[in-house]
Amino acid sequence: MENKFDLIVIGAGSAGTSVARACALEGWKVGIVEELKFGGTCMLRGCDPKKMFLAVSEGIDAVERMSEKGFVVKDAAIDWKKMSAFKNSFIEPMPDRVEQSLERMGIVEFHGKARFIDDGSLQVGDQKLHSEYFHIATGASPSKLGIDGEEHVKTSTDFLDLVEVPKRILFIGGGFISFEFAQISKRGGASEVTILQRGNRVLNHFDPDLVNMQVQKSQEMGILIEMNSTIQKIKKVGEHYIITYQTPSGIQQLECDLIVHGAGRGANILDLNLEAIDVEYSKKGVKVNEYQRSISNPKVFAAGDCADTGKPNLTPVAGIEAKTVGQNLIAGKDLHKTIYPAIPSVVYTLPPIAAVGISEEEAKTKGIDVEVKYKATSQWYSSVRVNEKYSGFKTIVDKKTRKILGAHLIGPGAEEQINVITMAINQGMTVEELKTIVFAYPSYSSDIKYMF
Numbered sequence: 001m002e003n004k005f006d007l008i009v010i011g012a013g014s015a016g017t018s019v020a021r022a023c024a025l026e027g028w029k030v031g032i033v034e035e036l037k038f039g040g041t042c043m044l045r046g047c048d049p050k051k052m053f054l055a056v057s058e059g060i061d062a063v064e065r066m067s068e069k070g071f072v073v074k075d076a077a078i079d080w081k082k083m084s085a086f087k088n089s090f091i092e093p094m095p096d097r098v099e100q101s102l103e104r105m106g107i108v109e110f111h112g113k114a115r116f117i118d119d120g121s122l123q124v125g126d127q128k129l130h131s132e133y134f135h136i137a138t139g140a141s142p143s144k145l146g147i148d149g150e151e152h153v154k155t156s157t158d159f160l161d162l163v164e165v166p167k168r169i170l171f172i173g174g175g176f177i178s179f180e181f182a183q184i185s186k187r188g189g190a191s192e193v194t195i196l197q198r199g200n201r202v203l204n205h206f207d208p209d210l211v212n213m214q215v216q217k218s219q220e221m222g223i224l225i226e227m228n229s230t231i232q233k234i235k236k237v238g239e240h241y242i243i244t245y246q247t248p249s250g251i252q253q254l255e256c257d258l259i260v261h262g263a264g265r266g267a268n269i270l271d272l273n274l275e276a277i278d279v280e281y282s283k284k285g286v287k288v289n290e291y292q293r294s295i296s297n298p299k300v301f302a303a304g305d306c307a308d309t310g311k312p313n314l315t316p317v318a319g320i321e322a323k324t325v326g327q328n329l330i331a332g333k334d335l336h337k338t339i340y341p342a343i344p345s346v347v348y349t350l351p352p353i354a355a356v357g358i359s360e361e362e363a364k365t366k367g368i369d370v371e372v373k374y375k376a377t378s379q380w381y382s383s384v385r386v387n388e389k390y391s392g393f394k395t396i397v398d399k400k401t402r403k404i405l406g407a408h409l410i411g412p413g414a415e416e417q418i419n420v421i422t423m424a425i426n427q428g429m430t431v432e433e434l435k436t437i438v439f440a441y442p443s444y445s446s447d448i449k450y451m452f
Contacts, residue, residue: 034109
């Protein structure tokens with residue numbers, strides 16, 4: 001049968017292509033299905049294009065910080081159209097490169113939406129594909145908001161495709177996407193930028209003391225951040241939108257030109273018809289065991305943002321899980337468990353917020369006897385040198401073993417400092433061992449030993 005495979009992978013992002021390649025190298029006949037362009041969210045619609053926008057906005061940030069320190073640039077501004085073209089110069093060639101690399105390995109590619117028919121087959125367009133095993137790596141998509149007028153809300157993908165910045169932008173939700181894009185928008189020329197957060201905290205997965213610094217920074221930039229605000233409805237009036245939302249002080253209204261969804265993402269699995277193959281799932285994704293195999297159908301594996309593992313939706317997490325899938329498929333049985341090391345997480349604002357390991361709150365909840373060190377570092381040389389007044393750290397150390405349990409940073413270089421601390425945690429280093437390392441000086445890394 002022509003469309004009979006040993007493995008069919010659904011999703012051509014990092015959690016899918018790595019498994020396809022691993023099995024193809026073992027001589028398997030592998031098919032891969034992708035509804036959108038090959039490459040996945042991180043490469044095409046998330047991490048990579050976002051950081052290219054960030055690279056341009058770093059110039060504006062530098063001017064703002066250093067204009068009184070000798071760095072004089074008259075009328076500095078972002079040309080959004082050129083910035084978009086810069087981003088596209090990387091993004092546009094990637095799908096073809098990914099497809100060509102898969103083709104060279106003999107992997108058969110299918111473009112379209114996959115839908116399971118029965119335990120051994122699925123439909124893609126007018127083709128019926130059969131396989132012994134399936135690997136689901138379909139990622140995540142914006143969660144449904146359940147509000148009147150939701151059809152007017154744009155996604156982060158839409159934002160990254162803008163060729164000019166609207167003057168008034170509203171971001172729904174106070175997470176990564178909203179803060180990163182709100183700052184890019186403001187530096188890019190938007191006059192009114194608002195973040196509406198349903199709860200009383202933003203950036204919930206990060207240390208609240210450091211988040212408060214980020215909130216102050218964003219507010220100083222002119223970004224309006226409204227807590228405890230629940231959108232009631234969205235109405236389009238001409239080319240603009242009227243947003244009605246509930247606050248503790250009553251109903252408020254806001255007018256804007258663009259509304260962006262930043263209120264979380266859910267597993268992109270609802271159109272797969274998983275019931276047809278007896279695959280159990282939750283809102284968080286396919287229910288899998290510690291070997292990444294479906295708990296209800298041994299022929300099915302899942303990894304990345306569409307797998308319900310309780311881990312954060314990060315590209316490195318997807319990579320770890322996909323490696324496990326490939327190993328167990330090739331072994332023909334469950335030999336390899338997914339082992340998660342300490343994994344850092346970063347909000348790419350300016351300055352960035354970074355975290356790894358447990359938080360102060362988690363340490364208290366677990367009853368661990370810890371030493372917590374917290375300090376604002378705007379007067380440290382590394383911050384003074386670049387005139388950054390919003391910087392600081394909080395570190396958590398086990399009092400008994402002196403091992404590092406967690407680190408939380410905000411400030412210039414935080415996204416690289418956190419990588420060094422992550423290596424120290426994963427190597428089981430004590431604070432004293434970390435302090436013996438000689439770093440280049442002055443550098444952001446040389447500050448690390450003073451954080452403990």
